[in-house]
Amino acid sequence: MKSLTHLQRLEAESIHIMREVAAEADNPVMLYSIGKDSAVMLHLALKAFYPAKPPFPLMHVDTTWKFREMITFRDKVAEKYGLDLIVHVNEDGVRQGIGPFTHGSSVHTDVMKTQALKQALDKHKFDVAFGGARRDEEKSRAKERVFSFRSADHRWDPKNQRPELWRLFNARKNKGESIRVFPLSNWTELDIWQYIHREKIDIVPLYFAAPRPVVERDGALIMIDDERMELLPGEVAQEKTVRFRTLGCYPLTGGIESEAATLPEIIQEMLLTTTSERQGRMIDHDQAASMEKKKQEGYF
């Protein structure tokens, strides 16, 4: 008898979920955020449908404030696998000059990410969107279904979720409703890294330590990624060897000082570390239960 390891079981489960969507959705899309979880999700999609290509496009909601290396990586990946890539930007937000420096993280995230995502889903009439969220990331995620329903105005109702039994997903929906599907629901951060290592999956180089220009602001190390980053009085640009545990908008993503330049070193550092992953992300700190509230409003 062949005993399956936990990674093999997680892989099989995720592939099964993706194929269910391909079979039952009218117009699915994969939200691709360029991070390590998206990299794993895309890798699984390539496996699920081989030798065919994944029967859905990738979509990136670009806030225009992502690290430049992320954009380069995104375009390289789409080209390498010959995938359809949709890039959506909230042009209204751009016209109003919305940005994290001028408007703060919560307005910026709401307009350029949450609103932009809703615009994009409505514009292309996608009925099912894959997301790379994991249940171990945050408390409200832990209670979310794999097939997570959204009303016609994209709201999540945590008290009215469909029970999910065995391997049976009810993907039926009424007109206007949509579904967010999370194939990585049962993966942990450690699983993701182990799988990237085992499968030799390409990830954005920002995850690896390297000398980068940074400035210390509000206790975080913010990378000076382009000329829009202006130094405040008393701030000094310095070169430090840093890496990023999560990737997002560069002004909102703090780096950590690290020497971990290879995958095993990253995993080693993670296993010996004492702070949780989302701490580098500013969004969770805004208020108690903030993620739950954002999700109800339509944040992925």
Next chain:
Amino acid sequence: MAHKSDLIASDIEGYLKSQEEKSLLRFITCGSVDDGKSTLIGRLLYESKLIFEDQLSALEADSKKMGTQGNRIDFALLVDGLASEREQGITIDVAYRFFSTEKRKFIVADTPGHEQYTRNMATGASNADLAIILIDARKGILTQTRRHSFIVSRLGIENVVLAVNKMDLVGYSQQVFSDIEIAYRAFAKELGGIEHITAIPMSALEGDNIVERSANTDWYNGPVLLEHLETVGVRDVMQTKAFRMPVQWVNRPNLDFRGFAGFISSGTIKPGDRIKVLPSAKESTVARIVTIDGDLDEAVAGQSVTLTLEDEIDISRGDTICTAGDPAEVANQFETTLLWMADEPMYPGRPYVMKIGTSTVNATITRPKYRIDVNTLAHEAAHELQLNEVGVCNLSLDRAIAFDPYADNRETGGFILIDKMTNATVGMGMIHFALRRSSNVHWQALDVERSTRSAMKGHKPAVLWFTGLSGSGKSTIANIVDRKLIAAGAHTMILDGDNVRHGLNKDLGFTDADRVENIRRVAEVAKLMTDAGLITLVSFISPFRAERRLARDLMAGGEFVEVHVDTSLEVAEARDRKGLYKKARAGLIKNFTGIDSPYEEPENPEIRIDTSEVSAEAAADEIIRQLAEAGVVTL
């Protein structure tokens, strides 16, 4: 994350290698409100050093703010995620937690004890290898303990940990512990299905016997909780069973490749193996097991694969690929255990969408054989199932499917039921066996065909289904239409709601369940009449869309003509020729449509008559004109 292994610091590559071989255990925790489930899970995460410093400091702040444990850390706050739950202090939904030790990765479904959320417990249990059933040592076995154990046993979880919690509050009394253990074992034996029970005395709050053996229970010799979870044998029996793979998706990137993608429910498969596809029963041989990393020599239960076959046979989503020598059964009628999960009760006779494996079919539940009282396990007569009730029911499908009894295979024997109107998942069930009559009562082929009967009449058969409020004028209009059709030489019959209730349906009342059955019977009679070639006029309030849909689905395309006799409640009530509205308003008639029972208006009726605009005579002429236009009759 502070995994305590020297290997991490000294040889990370070696460590990663060893971690790749970890196994996975999924378990659920269940118990009553306040038994301490969330505290137990919080404690497991804390003790296995999976709580980060930033989380811990947030937890300390939260604990002080909530004030439930004085100045001590409230571990429950770690896992009670949603804001609304924090306010109420109860867990309202299934939450999934993850932790790992050097030996295993664990996925925990934290399931609520509140009675109205039993469906969520079943959700967590459906994928679990093991169940931890919590008992408050002070309270012993409660109704919820029985209910949860019952669900655990019916869902086929063979391993149970009986966690006798809050031992600190009973002075770590061996007597209290063993009384509970003995009572539970007796109950479980009566229940059946739970093969292995491990009882552990513990205190989640104090940390006794969770990770470390407690000095407070020196009389206890069994394993502590984490040790047991790390070593319990989860028999991977699915690999030893016959091969089953429900086909999810047909992979056709080009004309030269045709692969069948699916998740292997049971057994193993190799190139060269002989397979049978159900329900078509066509056979072939496996050619390749295709993956992006190259073809496999063998695949086993639990893997997602793509198979190609030697022969070109027609296979689509919903078919099941089986080993040819030991295929699944095929049937369209079953005895099942059903757990109802919706606020609206289960109505016998109403069609639901059933999903089993990868097939989606229409299923109708016949009257429940019995409901099971989860406290006494007694069988009770039942007309319907309410939210969270469990019953044994027969099920009839609109086509045959491949299946195995649930006891043999969860994946090919478990199903969900979906409401056709709301699309909500309303029930879950487990197949016991196929009913013999589905194979023995064959459809009797008739010598005289339907078309012959129809041709003799000189017109096409049809059902004119008049629906509307009481007093809307359905029967009046139907009578005029009938008279005119007879005058034109058509063969007709009227089925009137009131009249049918004097005979065929005199055993039925006016509850929602009886209304559904009332319409089902009338629809079947109307179908027989169309088979005889008649134009049948059905005049029934028929308030529910689902039943009118059932009637529509029974007839051939174009034969069902829904006539909505549209009268406002005010007008119908003002007419009140039979004096019924007056009685209903006075509370003398219960469940009266429009008063205290809903009327669901047709969304797309073939014909809509607005009685405030046209007379009954004009309405009848319009209906006949439309019948002529549709080619049913020639005038």
